[in-house]
Amino acid sequence: MTQALTPPADFQSRCADLGLDLAPTAITQLGQYLHQLLETNRKFNLTAIRDPTDAWHRHILESLTLLPHLADAKHVIDIGSGGGAPGLPLAIARPDIHITLVEATGKKARFLTDTAAALDLPNTTVLADRAETLAQASDHREQHDVALARAVGPMRVLLELTLPFVRVGGRLLALKGETIESELRDAGDALMILGAGDIGFHDALPDSDDPAVIVQVAKDRPTPPEFPRRPGIPKQDPL
Ligand code: SAM
Numbered sequence: 328m329t330q331a332l333t334p335p336a337d338f339q340s341r342c343a344d345l346g347l348d349l350a351p352t353a354i355t356q357l358g359q360y361l362h363q364l365l366e367t368n369r370k371f372n373l374t375a376i377r378d379p380t381d382a383w384h385r386h387i388l389e390s391l392t393l394l395p396h397l398a399d400a401k402h403v404i405d406i407g408s409g410g411g412a413p414g415l416p417l418a419i420a421r422p423d424i425h426i427t428l429v430e431a432t433g434k435k436a437r438f439l440t441d442t443a444a445a446l447d448l449p450n451t452t453v454l455a456d457r458a459e460t461l462a463q464a465s466d467h468r469e470q471h472d473v474a475l476a477r478a479v480g481p482m483r484v485l486l487e488l489t490l491p492f493v494r495v496g497g498r499l500l501a502l503k504g505e506t507i508e509s510e511l512r513d514a515g516d517a518l519m520i521l522g523a524g525d526i527g528f529h530d531a532l533p534d535s536d537d538p539a540v541i542v543q544v545a546k547d548r549p550t551p552p553e554f555p556r557r558p559g560i561p562k563q564d565p566l
Contacts, residue, residue, distance in 0.1 A: 331358030332365070335380045338388075347391055349420060356419045356446050357387050363442050364410050371434055373410035384532070389502060389539055390416040392531045393475065396500055396541065400424055400472040404492050406458045407479035409435055411442065413502060414475060418443070418451045427452045427471070429461055459558040462491035469494045469549065477502035480562060482510040482542070483517040487561040490521040491550045499523075499544040502531055507540055517566040522548035 334354060342349055349357075361382050368374055376382050390413030397403065397417065401424060405414030408428040418426040428443075428451065430436040436455030443451040454461060461467050474489040476499070489499050503510065511526070518526075524547030531539035555561055 329359075330362045331355055332361045332379050332383070333358060335383050338383060341388055342391070345388070345392060347394060347420075349391075353419050356448075357416060359446060360411065360415055360419065360442060361386065363438075363445065367438050368410070373435060373438060386410070386412045387416050389413070389477075389532055391420060392529075392539075393417060393500055393502070393541060394420060396529065396543065397421065397424060397473060402471045403427070403473045403475060404429060404467070404471045404489075405475040406485075406489050406492070407431070407476055408439055408453075409478070411439055413477055415439070415442065415448075415451070417475075418448050419446065422448075422450050425450050425452070427454060427467070429454050429456060429458055431455070431457045457558045458488040458492075459555040459561065462488075462555050467492055472497045474499045475501070481513065481565070482507070483514040483565045484561050486514060486517040486521050486523065486544070487555045487566055490523060490544070490546055491555055493546040495522070495546055495549055497546050499542075499546070501542045501544070502539050503542050504539060507542060511542075513565075518544070520551065520566055521554055522546050522550045524548075 376385050403424055404427040406429050408414050408430045414426045414428045428439050433455050440453040471492045474492045476485050476489050479485055524545035527543040529541040531541050
């Protein structure tokens, strides 16, 4: 893959504000990823964000705000990766972490597989599967240090789709918007049933027009084996 989008003029200073120090090769790979994302998006829908500057902001910087919270992680899983955020930018920035991207829609999963291959990211595995099915497989159930998710559903649905992948002592990191307080009020049963512990909050992009917050949910007990329920049930009949 040779073509790459150039970062906006303020990209380096915004990275510095976030405490991020990216290698020049990583910035080139991020630009190559965005080029591929926006080109493929002309053929089928991967993202509603079509403007390159917005894409650097929402897909790259917002994903990279998770970096400081992954310091000790080795095995990470991104549920509902869609066009690749937040998992792919993180895999580019942290080649020492193995990131599994899970995406139910075949076309999107193929885009992720092709892009990871073109960018030569051996630390990435793409699985075209539903979280509900994959979380019952022994090589993924409670095997990950961290599960990630952005824009996959309200907290009580998201918790059932992600916490079963997280080992006891690990955590969920979810990028959420301004409805987070009411979503968490509705998620009491899900938090208790699925093995959640403490909840913490961190700013994602403090100066953004579209405020995002990182919600960290610790996992301190195993998830009972009957969760997640069959594909589609977590969304149709949330805990
Ligand atoms: N995370 C990306 C982002 O923030 O740009 C994509 C968000 S998109 C709105 C949600 C994605 O989650 C879709 O691509 C959808 O196919 C996927 N998805 C929804 N439910 C899923 C499930 N149960 N298992 C796997 N993927 C799922």
